[in-house]
Amino acid sequence: MKVLIPVLIASFAFASKYYYKPKIPDKYTPNNYRVLAAATCFQCHGSFGISKTKWDSIIGEDVKDFYKNRHPIMKAQRYGFTKKEVIGIFDYLHSLKYKKIKDKYKKYKEYEEYEEHDED
Amino acid sequence: MKRRDFLKITAITTAGSMIPISLKAAQKAHIVIIGGGFSGATCAKYLKLWGGRSIDVTIIEKNPLYTSPILSNLVLNNIKNINSLKFSYTGLINYGIKILNTTAINFDTDKRVIYTENGKKIRYDKLVLAPGIDFKFPNKYDINKIPHAWIAGKQTLILKKQIDSLRDGDTFIMSIPKKPYRCPPGPYERACVVADYLRKKRVKVNVVVMDENQDIIVEKKAFGSKFKEYGIDYRPSCKIINVDDNKMEVTYSQFGYMESIKGNVINIIPNQKAAKPIFLAGVNDGDFAPVDTKSYESLIKKDIYIIGDSHKSSQPKAGHIGNGEGKICADAILRNLNGYPVFDNPKTNSACYSPVSDNEATWLTAIYRYDPTTKDMKIIKGYPKSGMPSKKNFVDMFYWAGNLFSDTFS
């Protein structure tokens, strides 16, 4: 039997407010602590801080939002990351050339694409 | 300059070991990752995002689609369909990552070669092992009759079907492995999800949980109170001695006594070890692979990195942190290839949402920093690490998982 598998994650689809297409570089430039600290946020807030769910996109936030956030898991992160790291995270995210999307649903049509696979 | 030296060395060692390589291949470092799960897929993605066209990245993965163990307990109570937990590798291919859909069956780490089931020899400069877990079965028995459902997919569906066949007066037996094992709260979560499901279906089943640990090892308050609410028969310090798939009977020892118990559905989650590639590559010390968590490079062999459930460290065996390990490892490999020192203060974090019914969940989090004296990660203390079951957590669980899945596979 054939099954349809979402190419991205259709069942979790939610329109993001931001758009950023990473450029694949020609060579490696060493990541500083800012990039590596930011990467620890992406599991919950999406790659490059752009959320694909109803959780917040931190790319559009600031240091004060980090400290204001009352979510218990975020409270824990306050102990885990130094002020310097938190400032670095937002400096890095704000340095990315991202766009704010007005017509959110149009941009994220890709979520409706499916692939056909054999059921295992 | 340093990068050139590296390439020269690779070329010499490779030529010296008589592996034919094309000139083109010698220009770029080839990083091969075994396993496209939470840790391996993330490592590949970030290698490409950061290293771009300066490297070749290949994933060798035996399954054409990945099935997430995360949220898979929710297949048991009809909240999730298993197909919604499946991910294709199209997202990674779009970054320029090569996916080889085959099993790695052997390694020659001196010659830097991987042998695959489809008869190929693959040369690498850096090898990342991310193959997940394997089981230490107490004896031989048919896992189609007594599933573990701890690697998601077919096994999840077998257990689901069996649970749906339970009738009034039946017994459901589950075992919890000795730590360390994949996803510390996972088995307690499963016991709660199944007990709640049966109760809501109004099927009176005796739920027996046999834990090889001396007590509930995480979120004791939350799981303990749910076990009480559901009337789960929780038995600590139970070591599984024998599993009989014919008589549907489990023999175990508890406090020095041997006993047997029969069940209509038996879900043994056996004790765990790293998956086979770790042993084939000779990078294990006991059941798992020791690494320096600054880079995840093996403490036994150079240029081999181990991430995710199969490495040995103080971090939990979990998908969220496995994703984080993949990123640290990717950066360390790129620094090494380009002659920069490895970043010496990495941090990782872990988050787990555990459903305990069809509408409530708990959460668990921890943050780790690198400790150069032990070459291991050390937990940072001072904050609440877990929360009690709530409906808000249940909703949050899907927002968390959705972003984790997309950061890993798309």
Ligand SMILES: Cc1cc2nc3c(=O)[nH]c(=O)nc-3n(C[C@H](O)[C@H](O)[C@H](O)COP(=O)(O)OP(=O)(O)OC[C@H]3O[C@@H](n4cnc5c(N)ncnc54)[C@H](O)[C@@H]3O)c2cc1C
């Ligand atoms: C019920 C349950 C609930 C869970 N909940 C959570 C949670 O809430 N949060 C959390 O963080 N984690 C959770 N986990 C744990 C999480 O799923 C694992 O820790 C995670 O999948 C480990 O990632 P990995 O990359 O090490 O291994 P895996 O994800 O298992 O990936 C390994 C891959 O390697 C492939 N492979 C193995 N050997 C070979 C070979 N020889 N050749 C080619 N390919 C090979 C496999 O096919 C597989 O795709 C849960 C697990 C379970 C079972």
